[in-house]
Amino acid sequence: MINPYDDTYFMRKALEEAEAAYEKGEIPVGVVVVINDRIIAKGHNLTETLNDVTAHAEMQAITAAASFLGGKYLKDCTMYITLEPCQMCAGALYWSQISKIVFAAEDSTRGYRKNGVQLHPKTKVTTGILEEEASTLLKRFFIEKRNLN
Numbered sequence: 001m002i003n004p005y006d007d008t009y010f011m012r013k014a015l016e017e018a019e020a021a022y023e024k025g026e027i028p029v030g031v032v033v034v035i036n037d038r039i040i041a042k043g044h045n046l047t048e049t050l051n052d053v054t055a056h057a058e059m060q061a062i063t064a065a066a067s068f069l070g071g072k073y074l075k076d077c078t079m080y081i082t083l084e085p086c087q088m089c090a091g092a093l094y095w096s097q098i099s100k101i102v103f104a105a106e107d108s109t110r111g112y113r114k115n116g117v118q119l120h121p122k123t124k125v126t127t128g129i130l131e132e133e134a135s136t137l138l139k140r141f142f143i144e145k146r147n148l149n
């Protein structure tokens with residue numbers, strides 16, 4: 001039997017969050033946090049809505065997941081993110097000691113890898129799941145934003 005709860009399944013859920021951000025005029029980045037095939041936290045970028053530069057999807061989902069688990073470490077959790085985390089979020093993920101992250105699109109300028117940030121040694125990384133879909137949404141957002149100005 002095929003397990004329907006694979007990386008693609010959960011990345012689709014993260015993409016739904018990114019679309020929710022897009023609808024609000026936010027840079028479309030979405031996240032879900034999963035433990036034992038169950039989503040325990042989700043979030044999308046809200047920096048404009050909240051006037052808060054730290055309101056990245058990952059930051060909110062880390063807080064929500066820790067609150068759900070009743071502990072600060074995200075042991076046995078996987079975070080699905082539609083875009084490579086930035087330095088700030090990678091730093092927060094480091095502190096969370098999360099077991100695994102999966103991200104869709106690369107961020108060649110603001111991504112943590114470009115900026116030499118290390119994740120926690122316990123954290124596994126998978127990349128490129130639904131990369132095309134996630135990049136297309138981001139590109140659409142920036143093209144439309146440019147045309148408005």
Ligand SMILES: [Zn+2]
Binds near residue numbers: 058085086089090
């Ligand atoms: Zn970030």
